Amino acid sequence: MPEENCIIVGASHAGTTLALQLRREGWNGKIQLISAERELPYHRPPLSKDLLSGAKTLDEIRLRPAQVFEDNDIALLLGTQVENIDTASYRVRLADGRELKYDKLALCTGAAVRKLPLGQSLDRIFTIRSHEDSLALARHIEAGKQAVVIGAGYIGLETAAVLASKGLRLTVLEMAERVLQRVTSATMSAYMTQLHSQHGVNIVTATTVVDIQGDSAVEKIVCADGREFEADFLIVGIGVDPETELAKAAGLETDGGIVVDEFARSSCADIYAAGDCTVHPSLIYDRRIRLESVQNANDQGRVAAANICGKQIPYDAVPWFWSDQYDIKLQMVGLNAGYDEVICRGDSSNPGGAGFALFYLKDSVLIAADCVSRPKEFVVAKQLVKNRVRLASSVLQDEAIEPVNFAP
Numbered sequence: 421m422p423e424e425n426c427i428i429v430g431a432s433h434a435g436t437t438l439a440l441q442l443r444r445e446g447w448n449g450k451i452q453l454i455s456a457e458r459e460l461p462y463h464r465p466p467l468s469k470d471l472l473s474g475a476k477t478l479d480e481i482r483l484r485p486a487q488v489f490e491d492n493d494i495a496l497l498l499g500t501q502v503e504n505i506d507t508a509s510y511r512v513r514l515a516d517g518r519e520l521k522y523d524k525l526a527l528c529t530g531a532a533v534r535k536l537p538l539g540q541s542l543d544r545i546f547t548i549r550s551h552e553d554s555l556a557l558a559r560h561i562e563a564g565k566q567a568v569v570i571g572a573g574y575i576g577l578e579t580a581a582v583l584a585s586k587g588l589r590l591t592v593l594e595m596a597e598r599v600l601q602r603v604t605s606a607t608m609s610a611y612m613t614q615l616h617s618q619h620g621v622n623i624v625t626a627t628t629v630v631d632i633q634g635d636s637a638v639e640k641i642v643c644a645d646g647r648e649f650e651a652d653f654l655i656v657g658i659g660v661d662p663e664t665e666l667a668k669a670a671g672l673e674t675d676g677g678i679v680v681d682e683f684a685r686s687s688c689a690d691i692y693a694a695g696d697c698t699v700h701p702s703l704i705y706d707r708r709i710r711l712e713s714v715q716n717a718n719d720q721g722r723v724a725a726a727n728i729c730g731k732q733i734p735y736d737a738v739p740w741f742w743s744d745q746y747d748i749k750l751q752m753v754g755l756n757a758g759y760d761e762v763i764c765r766g767d768s769s770n771p772g773g774a775g776f777a778l779f780y781l782k783d784s785v786l787i788a789a790d791c792v793s794r795p796k797e798f799v800v801a802k803q804l805v806k807n808r809v810r811l812a813s814s815v816l817q818d819e820a821i822e823p824v825n826f827a828p
Contacts, residue, residue, distance in 0.1 A: 423449050423450055424447075424448075424449030424450070424523040424524070425449055425450040425451075425452065425520070425521060425522050425523055425524075426442060426447060426449060426450070426451050426452070426522065426523065426524040426525070426526065426728060427452045427454065427512055427520055427522040427524075427525050427526070428451070428452070428453045428454065428525075428526045428528060429454050429502050429512070429525070429526070429527050429528060429529055429666065430454070430455070430527065430528035430529045430530055430663075430695070430697075431453050431454065431455035431457070431461045431496070431498075431528075432455075432461060432464060432483075432528065432530055432695070432717070433461075433463075433464065433483070433695065433714050433717035433718055433721070434528035434530070434694040434695030434696075434717035434718070434720060434721040435453060435455075435461070435526070435528035435694075435695070435721070436453070436461045436483045436484065436721075437694075437717065437718045437721035437722060437725075438526055438528060438694055438721035438722070438724050438725045439451050439453045439489075439492070439494050439725075440484070440488070440492060440494070441721065441722045441725035441726070442725045442728065442729065443492045443493075443494075444725075445725050445726050445728075445729040445731070446729055447725075447728070447729050449523070450493075450495065451492075451493070451494045451495065452494075452495045452497060452520060453489070453494055453495065453496050453497065454497045454500050454502060454512075454514075455496070455497065455498050455499070455500065456499070456500065456501050456502075457498065457499070457550065457551075458498050458499040459478065459498070459551060460482050460483075460484075460485075460486055460496075460498070461482065461483040461484065462478060462481045462482050462483055462551060463481045463482075463483060463714075464549075464714070465714060465742075466481045467548050467549070467550070467551065467553070467554040468548050468554070468575050468578040468579050468582070469578055469582060469744055471551065471554045471555070471558070472548070472554050472557060472558050472561075472579065472582050473558075473582045473585070473586070474558065478551050478555075500514055500515075500516075501514065501515035501516075502514060502515070502666060503515045504666070504669055504670070505525065505666055505669070505670040505691075506670075507670050507671060507688050507689075507691070510522050510523065510525075510690070512525070522690075523690065524690050524691075524692070524728045525690060525691045525692070526691075526692045526693065526694065526724055526728065527666065527667055527678060527686070527691065527692070527693040527694075527697060528693065528694050528695045528697065528717075528721065529662075529663035529664070529666060529667075529678075529693075529695075529697045530662075530663055530695055530696045530697055531549075531660035531661060531662050531663055531696040531697060531712060532549065532660060532661055532663055533547040533548070533549045533656075533659075533660050534656075534658045534659050534660060534661060535547065535656065536570065536629070536632070536656055536658065538629065538630075538631060538632045539631075539632030539633075539634070539638055539654075542632060542634050542636065542637055542638045543636055543637040543638070544560065544637040544638050544652070544653040544654065545632070545638050545653070545654045545656065546560075546653065546654065546655050546656070547655070547656050547657070548575055548579060548655070548657065549660070557579075557653075557655065560652070560653050561582075561583060561586050561588065562586075562588070563586060563587030563588065564587060564588070564589070565588050565589070565652040565653070566588070566589045566591075566650055566651055566652050567583055567588050567589070567590055567591075567651055567652060567653055567654070567655065568590075568591045568592075568593060568641050568649050568651040568654050568655070569583075569590065569591070569592045569593070569654075569655045569657060570592075570593050570629055570641070570654065570655070570656050570657065570658060571592075571593075571594065571656065571657035571658040571659070572592050572593075572594035572596070572599035572600065572623065572625070573600065573602070573603075573657060573658075573659060574600070574603075574741075574743045575657040576592060576594075576655070576657035577592070577599065577600070577612065577616065577743070577745055578743060578744065578745055579655050579657060580592050580616060580621050581616070581619070581621075581744075581745040581746050584616070584619045584620055584621050585619070585746065589620070590620070590621040590622065591621075591622040591623075591624060591649050591651075592616070592621060592622070592623045592624065593624050593627055593629060593641065593643065593649070594623070594624070594625045594626075594627070595625075595626070595627060595628050595629075596625060596626070597625055597626050598610075598613070598625055599612050599613055599623060599625065600612060603752075603756075604752075604756070604778075604790055605756070605759075605762050605778060605780070605790070607762065607764060607768050607778055608750075608768075608778055608790050610768070611768055611769065611770065611776075611792070612745075612750075614769065615745065615746065615748060616745075619746060624643075624647075627643045627644070627645060627647065628643060628644040629641055629642070629643055629644075630642055630643060630644045632654065637653075638651055638653060638654045639651065641654065660696070660712060662676070662677040662678070662696060662697040662698070662699075662710065663696075663697050664677060664678055664697060667686070667693070667697075670688065670691075671688065672686045672687050672688050672691065673686070673687035674699075675699055675708075676699055676710055677697055677698050677699035677710040678693040678697050678698050678699065679698075679699050679700075679708075680692070680693050680694075680698050680699070680700050681700075681701065682700070682701050682703065682734040682735055682736070683723070683724075683727045683732060683733070683734060683735070684698070684700070684720055684723050684724035684727060684735060685727065692724045692727065692728055693724070694717065694720040694721040694723075694724045695716065695717040695720060695721065696710075696711070696712050696716075696717065698710065698720065700720065700735060702736075703734065703736040704736065704738060704754075704805065704806060704808070705755060705787075709739075709755065711739050713739060713740070713741050715737070715739065715740050715741070716737070716739060719735065719737040720735050720737075723735040736806075738753060738754060738802050738805050738806045739753070739754060739755060740752060740753045740754075740798075740802060748792060748793065749792070749793060750790065750791070750792055751790075751791045751794075751795070751798040752788070752789070752790050752791070753788060753789045753791075753798060753801040753802050753805055754780070754786075754787050754788030754789065754801070754805040755787065755788055756780040756787060756788035756790075758782055758787070759780035759781060759782050759787060759788065760781065760782055760783070761780075761781040761782075761784075761813065762778055762779065762780050762781070763778070763779040763781065763813045763816045763817055764776060764777070764778055764779075764817070765777040765778075765779065765794075765797065765816055765817055765819065766794070766819065770792060770793070773793065774793070775791070775792045775793030775794040776791075776792055776793075776794065777789060777790065777791045777792070777794045777797040777798075777801075778790040778791075779801070779811075779816045781811070781813070783810075784810045784811065784812075785808050785809065785810050785811075786801065786804045786805055786808075786809055786810075786811055787805060788801075788805065789801035789805070796822070796823045796824075797823045799823075800823040800824060800826060801823075804826060804827060807827075809826075809827050811826060811827070
C-alpha cells in the first residue's frame with residue numbers, strides 16, 4: 421500500500437506548527453511542507469521590531485533549525501510556488517511543472533499586504549511582510565532622515581517606534597479618526613498617540629493620501645486637505661488580505677478567507693486550512709471570525725494536525741495578541757466588537773509606568789481586555805473571556821482586589 425502523503429502549502433507559523441504537530445499526533449506518512457520563500461521558516465512579529473532595528477539577525481528568528489525538520493522527516497520544498505490544486509485527482513501542480521499527489525492537504529497560505537495604487541513607479545516605498553521587506557527598509561534607517569508611515573495600525577506604529585528610537589523624524593498618517601480605531605477603544609488610542617508623541621512622532625489622523633510624488637524615488641506625500649509631507653522614504657502599513665486564490669480556483673468555499681469548520685476542515689474533502697487565510701466559527705463569539713495573529717496560526721495549526729490524524733477536536737482558543745512599542749508591551753485578549761462598557765483599571769495615562777488594563781464588557785460579560793504592563797490581568801482575562809464570566813465593574817476597577825479573585 422502506498423505511503424500516505426500530507427502536503428502543507430505555506431511554511432510560516434501555521435504551516436510549520438501543523439507539520440511538526442502531525443508527527444506528534446502519530447502521522448507516519450510523508451509530509452511535504454511547501455514555501456514560496458527560499459529561507460527556512462521564521463517568526464514574523466520581529467520583522468517590524470527586532471529584525472528591523474538590528475537587534476536580531478534572520479538566523480536568530482528562525483521558527484526551527486533545519487535539523488528539526490530533518491529529525492521529523494519533513495520534506496521542505498523551499499522556493500516552490502504552487503500553481504493549482506486538482507481536488508478530483510488529489511494533485512498539486514507546481515509552477516515548475518511538477519505534480520505532487522496528496523492524501524491530505526493543508527492550506528496555510530497566510531495573507532498579503534495591501535498596496536496603495538499610488539507612486540507605483542517610485543523607489544523607497546516599503547511594506548513589511550517578509551524578511552526581505554524588513555531588511556530592505558533597514559538599509560535606509562539613518563538618524564535625522566524624514567520618514568512617513570501610512571497607516572496607524574500595529575505594523576505602522578511598531579515600525580514608527582523603531583524608526584523614532586533610531587533618531588529618525590517620523591510622521592504617521594491615518595485616515596481614521598484615531599489610531600488603532602478598528603481594534604481598540606478611544607482610551608487606548610489616546611494613550612498610544614500620547615506615547616508616540618512623547619517620542620517625537622507626529623501622528624495625523626482623519627487624513628487621506630491622494631498623491632505620492634517624486635522623480636525616481638518618493639519625495640512628497642500629498643493629502644486630500646492639501647497638506648504635504650516630505651519624506652526620504654515611505655512605509656505603507658494599511659493592512660493585509662487573506663491569500664485565497666488557490667482555494668478559490670480549486671472550488672473551495674471562501675468568504676473573506678478560506679471557510680473552515682470548527683475542525684479546521686474546508687468545504688472540500690481532505691483539505692484543511694489554518695492561520696491568517698482562514699475564516700472559522702468562534703464558539704466564544706458565536707460567529708465566523710478571521711484572525712491575524714501568531715496565536716491563532718499556531719493553535720489552529722495544532723487542531724488541524726490532530727483532525728487530519730482522525731481526531732475530532734474543535735478549535736475554541738481565546739484570541740490573544742501583543743505589540744511591543746518602545747519599552748511598552750501591549751497585550752490583548754479577545755475581540756471587543758459590540759462592547760457596551762469599558763472599565764479602566766489603573767491610570768490610562770500611565771504616568772509612573774505602573775500600567776493599566778481596559779476591560780470590555782457586553783451585558784456585563786467580559787469579552788476582551790487590553791493590558792499595558794499588566795501581565796496578571798492579561799493572564800486572568802484569557803480564562804474569564806473563555807468562560808464568558810459576568811463581572812461587576814467595581815470589582816475590575818478595585819486595585820485592592822487581585823486579578824485571580826475577579827471571578828466569584
